[in-house]
Amino acid sequence: MVLPNRDIDTDQIIAARYLTTTTKEGLGRHAFHDLRFDKDGNENPDFILNQPAATGCSILIGGNNFGCGSSREHAPWALLDYGFEAVISTEIADIFRNNALKNGLVAIVIDIQTHEWLLQNPGSEIGIDIAAGTVTLSTGRLVDFAMDGFARHCLLEGIDQLGFLQQQSAAIEAFEERRN
Amino acid sequence: MSSKRTLFQKVWDDHVVVAESPETPAILYIDLHIVHEVTTPQAFSLLRELDLPVHRPDLTLPTLDHSTPTTPVSSYEDLLAAGVSAANQVRQMEKNCEEFGLDLLGYGSGKRGIVHVIGPELGATQPGKTIVCGDSHSSTHGAFGALAFGIGTTEVGHVLATQCLLQRAPKTLEVNIEGELPDGVTAKDLILAVIGQIGVNGGTGYVIEYRGKVIEALDMDSRMTICNMSIEAGARAGMIAPDQVTFDYLEGRPRSPKGDEWNAAVKRWKELRSDDGAKFDKSITIHADNLKPMVTFGTNPGMVIGIDELIPSENGVSFKKALNYMQVEPGKSMTEIAVDIVFVGSCTNGRLSDIEEVARILSGRRIADGVRMLVVPGSELVKRAAEDRGLNKVITAAGAEWREAGCSMCIAMNGDIVKPGQLCVSTSNRNFEGRQGVGARTVLASPATAAASAVTGYVCDPRSFS
Numbered sequence: 001m002v003l004p005n006r007d008i009d010t011d012q013i014i015a016a017r018y019l020t021t022t023t024k025e026g027l028g029r030h031a032f033h034d035l036r037f038d039k040d041g042n043e044n045p046d047f048i049l050n051q052p053a054a055t056g057c058s059i060l061i062g063g064n065n066f067g068c069g070s071s072r073e074h075a076p077w078a079l080l081d082y083g084f085e086a087v088i089s090t091e092i093a094d095i096f097r098n099n100a101l102k103n104g105l106v107a108i109v110i111d112i113q114t115h116e117w118l119l120q121n122p123g124s125e126i127g128i129d130i131a132a133g134t135v136t137l138s139t140g141r142l143v144d145f146a147m148d149g150f151a152r153h154c155l156l157e158g159i160d161q162l163g164f165l166q167q168q169s170a171a172i173e174a175f176e177e178r179r180n
Numbered sequence: 181m182s183s184k185r186t187l188f189q190k191v192w193d194d195h196v197v198v199a200e201s202p203e204t205p206a207i208l209y210i211d212l213h214i215v216h217e218v219t220t221p222q223a224f225s226l227l228r229e230l231d232l233p234v235h236r237p238d239l240t241l242p243t244l245d246h247s248t249p250t251t252p253v254s255s256y257e258d259l260l261a262a263g264v265s266a267a268n269q270v271r272q273m274e275k276n277c278e279e280f281g282l283d284l285l286g287y288g289s290g291k292r293g294i295v296h297v298i299g300p301e302l303g304a305t306q307p308g309k310t311i312v313c314g315d316s317h318s319s320t321h322g323a324f325g326a327l328a329f330g331i332g333t334t335e336v337g338h339v340l341a342t343q344c345l346l347q348r349a350p351k352t353l354e355v356n357i358e359g360e361l362p363d364g365v366t367a368k369d370l371i372l373a374v375i376g377q378i379g380v381n382g383g384t385g386y387v388i389e390y391r392g393k394v395i396e397a398l399d400m401d402s403r404m405t406i407c408n409m410s411i412e413a414g415a416r417a418g419m420i421a422p423d424q425v426t427f428d429y430l431e432g433r434p435r436s437p438k439g440d441e442w443n444a445a446v447k448r449w450k451e452l453r454s455d456d457g458a459k460f461d462k463s464i465t466i467h468a469d470n471l472k473p474m475v476t477f478g479t480n481p482g483m484v485i486g487i488d489e490l491i492p493s494e495n496g497v498s499f500k501k502a503l504n505y506m507q508v509e510p511g512k513s514m515t516e517i518a519v520d521i522v523f524v525g526s527c528t529n530g531r532l533s534d535i536e537e538v539a540r541i542l543s544g545r546r547i548a549d550g551v552r553m554l555v556v557p558g559s560e561l562v563k564r565a566a567e568d569r570g571l572n573k574v575i576t577a578a579g580a581e582w583r584e585a586g587c588s589m590c591i592a593m594n595g596d597i598v599k600p601g602q603l604c605v606s607t608s609n610r611n612f613e614g615r616q617g618v619g620a621r622t623v624l625a626s627p628a629t630a631a632a633s634a635v636t637g638y639v640c641d642p643r644s645f646s
Binding site for chain 2: 004005006007009011012015016017019020021022023024034039063064065068069070071072073091093094095098099102103148149150153161162164165166168169171172175176
């Protein structure tokens with residue numbers, strides 16, 4: 001699914017009025033709410049998510065600087081709950097990218113030419129190989145993307161990052177001792 | 181490692197528990213974790229699930245700000261002014277703090293307020309600290325020479341449980357401000373101009389250090405306004421080297437060091453500046469001499485012009501969509517735009533000096549017919565200080581509303597909202613579509629511009645009010 005606008009902020013992905021929840025569940029129904037629905041709650045037929053072409057899409061191609069603004073982790077929670085598994089853009093904001101990867105939403109930064117091709121070919125089938133760091137376009141073309149090694153490892157192995165930190169408790173305590 | 185280090189590198193190096201490698205990020209120790217009701221409930225749930233305590237309650241500073249109404253609260257019924265789920269979220273935060281042994285600066289404490297206002301005013305924010313909060317405007321605390329950045333809720337859980345984060349070192353961006361800020365041009369105008377120049381993604385991947393004579397001449401409230409909006413340029417953190425202005429601000433604050441510890445701290449803090457010849461990954465220079473009061477015309481903070489400039493024209497789809505949303509046209513002046521609401525407050529401009537500036541302009545004047553103006557202090561301490569000076573009387577005499585502390589209309593999740601189509605001149609930080617309410621049109625500006633606009637009923641150059 002293609003959302004070509006640049007600078008899609010996390011307020012657009014999930015509006016603040018839906019942040020009063022105390023759980024992670026069910027945020028998908030509010031994803032892109034103000035773009036999907038008019039003020040009376042009717043579906044906006046012009047918005048891509050409401051069009052047949054978007055049905056079943058699990059990869060979101062966003063314009064440059066996707067996910068800028070607020071640090072709300074509700075943004076990747078909402079996208080995952082809606083059914084997206086990956087976001088691809090030419091640039092993804094730092095905090096959103098971190099939050100996405102910590103929840104298994106694959107956030108990929110790709111070159112401008114490939115991005116342009118993806119924008120021009122909405123609904124085309126593409127494959128993502130996290131281990132190899134490649135995107136396969138429907139034409140068969142393979143495109144490389146860079147991803148931090150640790151993030152990749154965590155995505156592939158389902159590493160619990162809190163558990164990883166807790167394993168370092170001796171080092172953390174030693175650090176605290178040293179500073180006292 | 182080079183012996184010449186930037187301010188960022190000094191603070192970073194000082195907090196590395198385990199160094200980063202190609203395979204793993206660094207483990208970074210966090211000195212201060214500020215928490216609020218919106219981005220923590222799921223983190224507390226995880227701790228409960230794993231039967232983990234909060235590792236350092238003494239380094240955790242909880243308050244209530246985002247979901248709180250700005251009308252007086254003394255009961256659950258009062259909280260409902262922000263809606264049922266907001267009220268319940270506040271109650272949940274109170275329960276979480278009690279269960280995990282955290283000293284909540286909530287109702288009845290007299291110190292409740294916006295996370296990025298209370299940290300500094302209590303003296304908890306200090307040079308050289310690492311400071312995080314589940315809020316992207318955590319960059320504010322960098323004004324003290326701290327390394328401060330926003331994190332998500334998963335990371336809030338990491339810090340609660342271990343006081344540490346997994347982090348890759350960001351790159352460094354030096355932003356030199358040269359020249360002199362003209363009369364009537366404020367820190368808010370300066371940072372809006374910086375964002376306009378480098379773009380809303382110009383700082384992505386970087387920590388910014390703001391430098392130069394203009395920055396050194398600013399007071400702490402102004403420096404906080406600058407660092408606050410670093411994230412609007414995509415930078416997670418903005419920093420300013422601490423100096424005598426910083427030390428004078430902190431001395432005697434409740435959580436500042438005392439006595440011999442104060443002297444030792446100041447000696448240490450004086451080392452916190454980028455060494456001469458330290459290398460930044462990127463450097464840019466902004467000239468302040470010709471800056472004007474700035475106002476946004478579009479739907480991100482980078483779409484900004486001087487108050488006496490005309491709205492530009494661009495071909496991009498996103499640009500046209502933004503102008504359409506804002507109901508403005510290229511070639512027109514923002515000063516032709518009629519104002520419905522004026523909002524003064526937020527972590528960007530909700531401090532005492534901001535309210536003083538607004539009161540100065542409102543003094544002896546009335547806001548225009550049909551305009552609603554909210555003045556919302558950033559904290560209960562700011563509110564009391566303003567009332568001690570009689571500023572609330574000036575504000576209400578002008579026809580504006582003087583409210584309780586909180587995030588208020590900056591985020592529109594607490595009952596304070598801009599209605600569809602209304603235009604709001606706002607001292608907050610984001611003019612995104614729907615940020616202040618569905619269909620709300622936001623013009624970001626300084627407190628002076630906001631107050632002047634309230635008086636005339638149109639987006640207005642405040643320099644005519646000097």
